Each structure stands twice: as structure tokens, then as C-alpha cells.
Amino acid sequence: MTSSVGQGRQPTSEPTARTVFALAWPMTIKAIMLHGTVVIDAYLVSSLGETSLAAMGLAAAIAGFVLGGILAFSNAMQIRTAQAFGTADPVFLKSVLSAGLMISLAVGFVGLALISLFGGTLIAAMAPNAEVAELATSYLTVFSLVILGEAIGQCLSSYFNGCGRTKLPLYSFCLSVPVNVTSSIILIHGYFGLPAFSVTGAAMGSALAVFVQVGFLIWRLVRLDGYLRRVVGWRNGTFGPTLKRHMAFSLPIAATFISATFSTHICMLIYAQLSLNEFAAMTLIAPWIMVAGTVGMQWAQASGIIVAQLLGQDHSEEALDRFLSSAWRGAFVAAGGVAAIYGVVCLSASVLYADLNIETQTILFGFLPLLLVLPFPKGSNAICGNTLRASGDTIYVMHVFVWSQWLFRVPATAFAVITFDLSAFWVLSIALWEELLKFPAFHTRLYRGDWKRAKIAE
Known part of the structure; x- marks a missing residue:
């Protein structure tokens, strides 16, 4: 297969604001849709009453810290991929993809381990009553699948963005949002003979949606850049130093986004x-x-x-x-x-x-x-x-x-x-x-x- 890096490296003309617009508009629509999905999920659960809504909000707040860590490292992945894509070096590109995916999965698994160890205690301490705590625990258990899916999906989305293919993450989201809404409605209320899973059904709908999203991204990765599996070698000699170099680049960017999230939450508490x-x-x-x-x-x-x-x-x-x-x-x-x-x-x-x-x-x-x-x-x-x-x-x-x-x-x-x-x-x-x-x-x-x-x- 011909390297897509080589095909995309040399522009026919110098990029301008028009080039930025071509990259930015799919990223913008995807980001706005992401924020809108949170509103839609809350709206779907709101029909179950304040107890279910409180349970979802509590579980989502806890899961949000792990997802925030994944998103923070994905921002670094985006820039690093763009650097590698610009060099047209397939070894560099393979190294960035592999190291970024490893770090994203590690953040996801560490986050899930912390939730498993302390999530129940935290929910019990913060929930206003036992019913909310039980519903929040059930929601968070299923939502763990979403966290793992996002660890892969956000990494691949950032990889495609860095390569200039910003429409692909948007397409994946356009596929997953209808699945999320439709399946959540069915699973929450138990339509078509299925059990009514209440607020946990919303987490199930999100899990199904993220599987669709990740499946699409993996399919496009194999079709477009499957040749990277046959590339020999690593950017820094072996995978260990390559992973260390990627982490050194990523940590300051990730720390910036994590700090912004925490400081914003604290300011909201002060408000x-x-x-x-x-x-x-x-x-x-x-x-x-x-x-x-x-x-x-x-x-x-x-x-x-x-x-x-x-x-x-x-x-x-x-x-x-x-x-x-x-x-x-x-x-x-x-x-x-x-x-x-x-x-x-x-x-x-x-x-x-x-x-x-x-x-x-x-x-x-x-x-x-x-x-x-x-x-x-x-x-x-x-x-x-x-x-x-x-x-x-x-x-x-x-x-x-x-x-x-x-x-x-x-x-x-x-x-x-x-x-x-x-x-x-x-x-x-x-x-x-x-x-x-x-x-x-x-x-x-x-x-x-x-x-x-x-x-x-x-």
C-alpha cells in the first residue's frame, strides 16, 4: 500500500486561513455535538424524576475526572501526530500512534482501578440517600465500558486530526449520536419487549454508541494507515524510550488541561x-x-x-x-x-x-x-x-x-x-x-x- 503520509505531506500551495477553516469546522461541529449530547442524555433521564437525574449526575461527575484525563492526553496526541505527519516519516507516525494509544489506555485503566477501589465509598458519601447511591453505582459500573471505549476513540480521533483528516472523527460522532439517543430511549423505558433498565439504560446506550464510534475509527485506520503495522523500528530506537519521549512531550499539555478542569470546578463551587x-x-x-x-x-x-x-x-x-x-x-x-x-x-x-x-x-x-x-x-x-x-x-x-x-x-x-x-x-x-x-x-x-x-x- 502506498504511504498516506507521503501522499499528504507536500502541499500544492502554502496553507492559509482557508486551510485552517477546512480543518476547524469538522472539529468545531464535533465539539458542539459532544456538549449537546450531555444535554440530551440529561433530558432523556429527566423523565424518570429527580432521583434518577441526581444519580446520573453523581456518577457522571466521578467518571468525568477519568474522561478528562483521557481528553487531556488526546490533545497532546493531536499535536505530536501533526509533527510526525509533517515529517512524512512512517516510523515516527507509527511510534506516535502506538505510544499515544498505550498512554490513553493506561490512563483509562488506572482511572477504572481508582473508581473500583474508591468509587463506591465516594458515591455513598456524596449521595443524598441510599436509592441515589444504588442507581449511581449501577450507572457507573456500565459506564466503565464507555471510559475504555473513549480511551481508544479519543486517541484515534486525535491521530486523524493531527493527520489533517478532521472529518473522520466528525463522521464517527454522527454515527454514534443517533445510536446513543435511540438505544438509550429503548433501554431506559424497556420498549420492544426489553426490560426497563431505568438510568442504567442511559449508560448502556452510551456504551453501544461508543462501540460504534470506535469501530468506525478502527476501520478507517486499517484502511488508510494499515501499512504502519509493517513498518520496522521505533522513533527512539526501541519502544521503551519512544514511549518515554512521547510521555515527556504529552505531560505538560495534559497537565494544562487537567489544571484547567480542576480550577474551573473550584471556581464553580465558589460561585x-x-x-x-x-x-x-x-x-x-x-x-x-x-x-x-x-x-x-x-x-x-x-x-x-x-x-x-x-x-x-x-x-x-x-x-x-x-x-x-x-x-x-x-x-x-x-x-x-x-x-x-x-x-x-x-x-x-x-x-x-x-x-x-x-x-x-x-x-x-x-x-x-x-x-x-x-x-x-x-x-x-x-x-x-x-x-x-x-x-x-x-x-x-x-x-x-x-x-x-x-x-x-x-x-x-x-x-x-x-x-x-x-x-x-x-x-x-x-x-x-x-x-x-x-x-x-x-x-x-x-x-x-x-x-x-x-x-x-x-
Whole structure:
């Protein structure tokens, strides 16, 4: 079979913002669908009542920590694959795929072991009653299959993204979502003569869906890159050093995403100390910030993939500058689109949330000035961070993110809410101040230009 790496390495022309768009839109739709699936699952279970919904939420929160670890390492896999794909070295590509899959499975198995050892105790301590604890334990037992499936699926999705085949993970999700919804409805309520599994049926539906998703990805991997099984050798001599090198590259990126997850959860706990209306407004705006912000973040990730490929191909500094300038202009357009979505949400608060208290609607409308500005420094910082990661400057990026989160965002949120009793507007403004704090650290590093001289192929 002819190597798909060789076929895809040499572009007919220099990539531009249009190239980024071709990679970014499937990634964006998949990310939005992923967030939407969580909402759909909760909606399906909500018909069973508050007890089942609480059980699902409790089990999902525990499983979420393991899935978060898998997703964190998959982000590193995406960049590393792009570097390998750019070099057109099949040994490098095989090494990245094998090492990334090994690490992802290890994270999944370690997470499942921890859930097996401590999950029951944690559920018993957190559940409001014995019925919720029993349902949550049953849900989590079946959901363990989803965790194992995601360990493989997220790794393969990141591999395809890094190779520029971002439509394949989207296709896998388009296949799995209908399976998830249909099978969950049948298994929850016991249609077509099947037993009614209640909330556990939702976990079964998710497990069936992830098997479909992983099966599709494995099929495409065998068809497109099956030749890698016959490639002899490893990137760093033997598999042990190759795995160690991949882990060294991945850990700073994974730590960045894990830190972001933990700091966000802690801030949400602090938000609970706000007044009822302010906390409700913060709870409502958070999903919009996450979902709409996906547009800018996926654009930045797609830009990082292309930078990694260009560095692997050893393109000139001038070509890298031209591409990044084009990608940056596109990032500002994406930021404008995100700001427009925020504007519509804030201006339509009285319509979207007509059943809520007028004070809550007013607070949501008051977020408008912040949300119109936030996407621009956030998008620019994301371009910098993903470009630096693509060049291998992962530890510096980790430090910028981690220290801004734990030395600024978390303590500033605690002081604003608990000590100074500031309004929700000023609490939300901390997100903007955090981006402004990171701005000089990222941009001075990028403008220094060392990233353009990274030798990925060596």
C-alpha cells in the first residue's frame, strides 16, 4: 500500500486561513455535538424524576475526572501526530500512534482501578440517600465500558486530526449520536419487549454508541494507515524510550488541561456563595461561554496542527510567518462571531429565560460588555499557545496557564466572592483579566521567534 503520509505531506500551495477553516469546522461541529449530547442524555433521564437525574449526575461527575484525563492526553496526541505527519516519516507516525494509544489506555485503566477501589465509598458519601447511591453505582459500573471505549476513540480521533483528516472523527460522532439517543430511549423505558433498565439504560446506550464510534475509527485506520503495522523500528530506537519521549512531550499539555478542569470546578463551587439570582446567572452563562467559545478554540487548535505539520516539513520562517498572519486574521473573525453569539444570548435573556426572575435576566444582560471583549484576547492567546505547543515549547505554555489559574483566577474569585462580596459582573470579569494577564507572556514569547526554528525532524 502506498504511504498516506507521503501522499499528504507536500502541499500544492502554502496553507492559509482557508486551510485552517477546512480543518476547524469538522472539529468545531464535533465539539458542539459532544456538549449537546450531555444535554440530551440529561433530558432523556429527566423523565424518570429527580432521583434518577441526581444519580446520573453523581456518577457522571466521578467518571468525568477519568474522561478528562483521557481528553487531556488526546490533545497532546493531536499535536505530536501533526509533527510526525509533517515529517512524512512512517516510523515516527507509527511510534506516535502506538505510544499515544498505550498512554490513553493506561490512563483509562488506572482511572477504572481508582473508581473500583474508591468509587463506591465516594458515591455513598456524596449521595443524598441510599436509592441515589444504588442507581449511581449501577450507572457507573456500565459506564466503565464507555471510559475504555473513549480511551481508544479519543486517541484515534486525535491521530486523524493531527493527520489533517478532521472529518473522520466528525463522521464517527454522527454515527454514534443517533445510536446513543435511540438505544438509550429503548433501554431506559424497556420498549420492544426489553426490560426497563431505568438510568442504567442511559449508560448502556452510551456504551453501544461508543462501540460504534470506535469501530468506525478502527476501520478507517486499517484502511488508510494499515501499512504502519509493517513498518520496522521505533522513533527512539526501541519502544521503551519512544514511549518515554512521547510521555515527556504529552505531560505538560495534559497537565494544562487537567489544571484547567480542576480550577474551573473550584471556581464553580465558589460561585455557589453568590446570591441565588447571581449564581443562577453564572450557571446559565457558563455553558454558552463553553459552547460558543469552542469556535475560537478549535480554530486555534487547527492552526496549531498546521504549524506542527509545517515545522515537520521544515518550511522557511517566512512561510511560517505568512501562514500564522493569515490564521491570526481568521482567529479575529472567529472571535467576532463568538462575541456576536454572546451578544444575542445577553440581549435575548428575557426571551430565552422568560420563566426566570427579572433580576436574573438583568444580571445576564449586564454581562454583555465583558462578553463582547473576552473572545478577542482569549482567541489571540489560544493562537499563541497552540503555536508554541506545535514547536515543542509545551512546558512554557503549561506554566503560563497553570500559574495564571492558581495564582490569579482561583484566589481572585475567592476574594471577590467571599471576602469582598462583589457582584456577578465583577466576578465574571476575572476571566477577562486572566486573559489580559496571559497576553504579554504569550505574545512576547511568540514574537521572539524561537518557535520558527524548532527542528521537529531531528
